[in-house]
Structures are given as C-alpha cells and as structure tokens.
Amino acid sequence: MLIATLMPLLSRxxxxxxxxxxxxxxxxxxxxxxxxxxxxxAPETGETRPIAITARAAEIDTELARGTDGALGQLIAARRGLADQIAGQRQAADAARQATAEAAKAKAASATPRAAVSASVVQPAPTSPPADARPGEPASLF
Known part of the structure; x- marks a missing residue:
C-alpha cells in the first residue's frame, strides 16, 4: 500500500x-x-521538504491503506497541485518576458531618429563662499 500511495510522488x-x-x-x-x-x-524547495509521520506501526499502516483519502495522499495531492501552479506561473512569466522583448524590438525598429538638440550653455556653480560667510561656521541658506 505504501508504494501505491506514493505513485504520484514517484512520477515527479x-x-x-x-x-x-x-x-x-x-x-x-x-x-x-x-x-x-x-x-x-529542479523542484522548488517547498516540493522537496521531507514528509515525516510518527505513530505506531499499525496506525501508519492504517493511514497508508486509506490511499488518496488519507493524510499522506492528501498532502501528496496538495504538493502536486502547488507544483503545477508554480509551473504554470513560470510559463506565463516566460511568455510575458518574450512578448515584452518582442514589443521592445518592434518599437526600437520603428522609432524615427529625433532631431539633434542644440546644446545650451550652463553656468557653473559659484565655488567661492558668500560675502557674509564667517570662518568656522556653516553658510546660512537664509
């Protein structure tokens, strides 16, 4: 009964x-x-967490005999469902990345060059302290 219960895990x-x-x-x-x-x-870390069951041997046998209705079977089904969701999300993210990259390439290919912008003269910031500055004191903003 143990092997039959674990078959869903053994497939992955x-x-x-x-x-x-x-x-x-x-x-x-x-x-x-x-x-x-x-x-x-590689499987996700949550998928590969060990499953531990502690009980008397007869209780473990009884629980495993319940198959998919038992706690172990339900845990395996839940992990499998989560792994499928993760795989689906990865596929959707990859598809979105590809679509974004293709859209960026198409936009770059169809973009027209812009006219050259004339350079304006920028005044350098003054490097000398203000006239009312006192030595050893920070300059006031007011």
Whole structure:
C-alpha cells in the first residue's frame, strides 16, 4: 500500500525513506523527495521538504491503506497541485518576458531618429563662499 500511495510522488521525484524506532512502540517514517533523474527543471524547495509521520506501526499502516483519502495522499495531492501552479506561473512569466522583448524590438525598429538638440550653455556653480560667510561656521541658506 505504501508504494501505491506514493505513485504520484514517484512520477515527479526520486524518493528516499528513513525509518526510526521511537519510544513506546512508535515509528517515524520520513519520506524525502529528491530531483528525479531525467527531469529538466529542479523542484522548488517547498516540493522537496521531507514528509515525516510518527505513530505506531499499525496506525501508519492504517493511514497508508486509506490511499488518496488519507493524510499522506492528501498532502501528496496538495504538493502536486502547488507544483503545477508554480509551473504554470513560470510559463506565463516566460511568455510575458518574450512578448515584452518582442514589443521592445518592434518599437526600437520603428522609432524615427529625433532631431539633434542644440546644446545650451550652463553656468557653473559659484565655488567661492558668500560675502557674509564667517570662518568656522556653516553658510546660512537664509
């Protein structure tokens, strides 16, 4: 039942497992998603966060037997939905960048050269202190 429950994750990731016995006959099952070989893009950090379940072995078996209706199945479905949303947002952002770049190229190609602007003479700022300035004191603006 464990493998059938994890099939949605296995389609996107390589999975690592860690089983640790705890006090009072509890077990901690940690599922660690990793980038699968052959996939083009690296998964987001939120997608690869480990999933840890701590309970008695019989309780874990019962929860895994619930399949997609169980907590693990719902968590996997939620992560898959979020990963799909992220991928869709990336595609939309890439399309928007391409459209903006193409519009900028078209605008630059169709722009007419502007007439040369005559240069005006700019008066340099005075470098000497005002006549009423006192040594050792800052100059007043008033």
């Amino acid at each position: 990731y390589s999975l690592g497992f860690d089983l640790v016995a705890g006090p009072d006959d509890t077990v901690t099952l940690t599922i660690i998603p990793r980038k699968a070989e052959g996939t083009g893009s």
